[in-house]
Amino acid sequence: MIAIGMEKINLSKNKSxxxxxxxxxxxxxxxxxxxxxxxxxxxxxxxxxxxxxNLPNLLSLDLSHNRLKDFPSKAVxxxxxxxxxxxxYGNRIMTLPDFCCPNQQKSSAGGCxxxxxxxxxxxxxxxxxxxxxxxxxTAAPLSSSFRSSRRSSFKDAIAATASTxxxxxxxxxxWNQSGLLEHLTTLNVGYNDLxxxxxxxxxxxxxxxxxxxxxxxxxxxLVMGSVAEETLKELDVSSNPISCPPPxxxxxxxxxxxxxxxxxxxxxSNVTGDDASAPVSQRTFNNNNKREQxxxxxxxTSSSSSLPAAAAR
Numbered sequence: 001m002i003a004i005g006m007e008k009i010n011l012s013k014n015k016s017x018x019x020x021x022x023x024x025x026x027x028x029x030x031x032x033x034x035x036x037x038x039x040x041x042x043x044x045x046x047x048x049x050x051x052x053x054n055l056p057n058l059l060s061l062d063l064s065h066n067r068l069k070d071f072p073s074k075a076v077x078x079x080x081x082x083x084x085x086x087x088x089y090g091n092r093i094m095t096l097p098d099f100c101c102p103n104q105q106k107s108s109a110g111g112c113x114x115x116x117x118x119x120x121x122x123x124x125x126x127x128x129x130x131x132x133x134x135x136x137x138t139a140a141p142l143s144s145s146f147r148s149s150r151r152s153s154f155k156d157a158i159a160a161t162a163s164t165x166x167x168x169x170x171x172x173x174x175w176n177q178s179g180l181l182e183h184l185t186t187l188n189v190g191y192n193d194l195x196x197x198x199x200x201x202x203x204x205x206x207x208x209x210x211x212x213x214x215x216x217x218x219x220x221x222l223v224m225g226s227v228a229e230e231t232l233k234e235l236d237v238s239s240n241p242i243s244c245p246p247p248x249x250x251x252x253x254x255x256x257x258x259x260x261x262x263x264x265x266x267x268x269s270n271v272t273g274d275d276a277s278a279p280v281s282q283r284t285f286n287n288n289n290k291r292e293q294x295x296x297x298x299x300x301t302s303s304s305s306s307l308p309a310a311a312a313r
Contacts (some may be wrong), residue, residue, distance in 0.1 A: 018044075
């Protein structure tokens with residue numbers, strides 16, 4: 001039984017929770033949790049979120065270690081007007097909403113940064129496509145025939161993307177001037193499936209954690225935009241195959257990244273590292289191959305952790 005006047009609710013480690021209960025986040029009969037400030041739904045098996053939320057005083061929401069594939073929708077965020085901390089670590093999210101205004105920010109090389117990825121070769125960057133490979137039920141190695149079929153499907157996806165003039169994996173729904181997440185100060189989307197970052201951030205964001213993803217570059221406007229320079233204080237991009245800025249620059253922190261962009265600009269960056277000589281299609285396949293191995297490991301870990309419980313029964 002949930003009391004209407006509660007300020008904190010912890011439903012973490014509830015493996016039977018696959019969908020966020022609508023009664024919890026929306027209420028019923030005109031009654032909702034108006035006083036709730038902290039909601040912990042971490043370490044569950046949540047795959048879907050209720051379409052509409054009504055938690056007007058919620059300050060922190062923990063959805064880490066679940067199975068979400070999408071960032072919370074506008075309908076959800078509209079019901080969280082005072083949200084300050086959002087934790088989505090350890091999910092399967094591939095894109096983030098973009099708060100960039102195409103008519104206001106320009107890159108150092110010219111053109112609109114909102115539709116221009118941070119890469120030296122625009123023709124290559126335009127072909128980067130985020131593709132989800134579903135995890136297998138075991139952690140067995142992939143067969144050569146499966147690898148061959150995946151390479152073929154990647155080539156088809158890249159060709160289709162190029163023909164429709166898609167821009168990059170960074171492309172996402174624009175939330176500019178939406179009035180959403182105005183109070184958000186901390187966003188954690190580490191250990192997800194991100195292959196690109198947006199060019200604009202929520203206006204009050206101070207801490208952005210995107211470690212352990214599949215990022216190859218940090219967009220210049222993300223750290224050099226007028227809003228970002230005023231508010232963003234911490235950016236964690238560790239454990240990503242980043243080549244722009246160079247890895248040693250990223251490891252030194254946000255201040256060093258900003259200095260590097262002032263000196264070099266995004267247009268002068270080149271792809272370096274283990275995948276430097278590989279074409280974009282191969283680098284994309286490598287990232288998704290790593291993604292599948294990661295998910296297989298998740299399944300294997302989850303299965304092994306459930307064995308003691310089964311033995312106890």
